Amino acid sequence: xxxxxxxxxxxxxxxxxxxxxxxxxxxxxxxxxxxxxxxxxxxxxxxxxxxxxxxxxxxxxxxxxxxxxxxxxxxxxxxxxxxxxxxxxxxxxxxxxxxxxxxxxxxxxxxxxxxxxxxxxxxxxxxxxxxxxxxxxxxxxxxxxxxxxxxxxxxxxxxxxxxxxxxxxxxxxxxxxxxxxxxxxxxxxxxx
Amino acid sequence: xxxxxxxxxxxxxxxxxxxxxxxxxxxxxxxxxxxxxxxxxxxxxxxxxxxxxxxxxxxxxxxxxxxxxxxxxxxxxxxxxxxxxxxxxxxxxxxxxxxxxxxxxxxxxxxxxxxxxxxxxxxxxxxxxxxxxxxxxxxxxxxxxxxxxxxxxxxxxxxxxxxxxxxxxxxxxxxxxxxxxxxxx
Numbered sequence: 001x002x003x004x005x006x007x008x009x010x011x012x013x014x015x016x017x018x019x020x021x022x023x024x025x026x027x028x029x030x031x032x033x034x035x036x037x038x039x040x041x042x043x044x045x046x047x048x049x050x051x052x053x054x055x056x057x058x059x060x061x062x063x064x065x066x067x068x069x070x071x072x073x074x075x076x077x078x079x080x081x082x083x084x085x086x087x088x089x090x091x092x093x094x095x096x097x098x099x100x101x102x103x104x105x106x107x108x109x110x111x112x113x114x115x116x117x118x119x120x121x122x123x124x125x126x127x128x129x130x131x132x133x134x135x136x137x138x139x140x141x142x143x144x145x146x147x148x149x150x151x152x153x154x155x156x157x158x159x160x161x162x163x164x165x166x167x168x169x170x171x172x173x174x175x176x177x178x179x180x181x182x183x184x185x186x187x188x189x190x191x192x
Numbered sequence: 193x194x195x196x197x198x199x200x201x202x203x204x205x206x207x208x209x210x211x212x213x214x215x216x217x218x219x220x221x222x223x224x225x226x227x228x229x230x231x232x233x234x235x236x237x238x239x240x241x242x243x244x245x246x247x248x249x250x251x252x253x254x255x256x257x258x259x260x261x262x263x264x265x266x267x268x269x270x271x272x273x274x275x276x277x278x279x280x281x282x283x284x285x286x287x288x289x290x291x292x293x294x295x296x297x298x299x300x301x302x303x304x305x306x307x308x309x310x311x312x313x314x315x316x317x318x319x320x321x322x323x324x325x326x327x328x329x330x331x332x333x334x335x336x337x338x339x340x341x342x343x344x345x346x347x348x349x350x351x352x353x354x355x356x357x358x359x360x361x362x363x364x365x366x367x368x369x370x371x372x373x374x375x376x377x
Binding site for chain 1: 203206207208209210211212213214215216217218219220222223226227230246247248250251253254255256257258259284285287289291294295296297298300302304342344348350351
């Protein structure tokens with residue numbers, strides 16, 4: 001075989017493998033997370049110059065303009081508390097108390113990383129919008145059909161989805177030890 | 193190993209090398225490409241763009257928060273230092289942040305870290321002539337790591353009824369060359 005053809009083959013195959021590996025490792029998937037707390041994953045280097053190139057690239061694609069962790073902690077859940085991938089056709093329940101932060105929100109995103117269209121334009125619950133029970137606990141329905149009684153509900157479409165928990169100005173215990181922060185649980189209730 | 197075997201080994205090693213170089217290059221360049229595209233989508237440089245409350249039609253930037261109103265200034269310091277001014281909302285979480293061309297968040301200050309009801313930020317590229325400035329007690333002066341980047345103001349929307357006032361407040365934010373933007377008083 002002519003050497004030029006071999007060189008061309010090396011370049012074509014090498015470029016294909018290099019770009020394929022980039023797609024698998026960076027493009028495909030979700031926000032990275034080196035720290036896991038139940039179903040929630042985060043990292044202390046999101047948004048910062050200390051990010052490794054892989055984290056920076058994945059944040060650019062899946063969480064552009066993330067603030068550094070001293071200002072905001074971003075936890076992402078792609079699975080429920082039992083480790084099963086989130087599916088908008090199923091009903092889940094987020095249950096817990098207010099996380100230790102000045103302000104927080106939990107938002108559902110589709111597989112394309114954008115807000116999920118729904119008739120009621122509901123996308124999230126937050127420290128200011130969540131309806132609490134006596135004693136401060138809350139329970140939020142996620143996905144499935146519109147639950148009776150309304151209240152706390154985040155629609156999640158009909159496909160795979162993820163949740164992002166934002167903690168603005170996290171408390172010092174959370175910022176120092178995000179792995180052990182007290183965060184809402186995420187349990188599957190039912191699937192059609 | 194036979195000569196033919198050694199030749200195959202050489203070409204396989206060369207392919208792996210090319211793949212690694214392409215992969216590492218792509219991973220390094222990706223944030224720069226994403227940022228350049230985002231800056232283009234956000235609008236004219238050195239101008240403050242106030243968005244609507246994000247909903248499912250918001251497609252300029254991934255994972256927008258529907259509970260936050262954003263004002264964004266894609267900057268280009270090639271025409272000189274930048275001045276950003278904005279009222280500060282102390283009623284709920286508010287912040288001003290800066291991102292470089294590699295998407296790194298190199299600066300953020302929130303409402304609890306700013307005294308007074310207005311914010312003034314001067315953004316200068318290293319080596320750029322220093323702009324003539326009057327005396328001001330609460331002025332943030334920043335060196336930008338890259339010539340292009342983004343200034344982003346976030347304001348939490350506590351309730352729907354707060355939205356008009358919050359939007360009006362963000363529409364008072366300005367961004368432009370030092371000479372073109374007056375300090376808020």
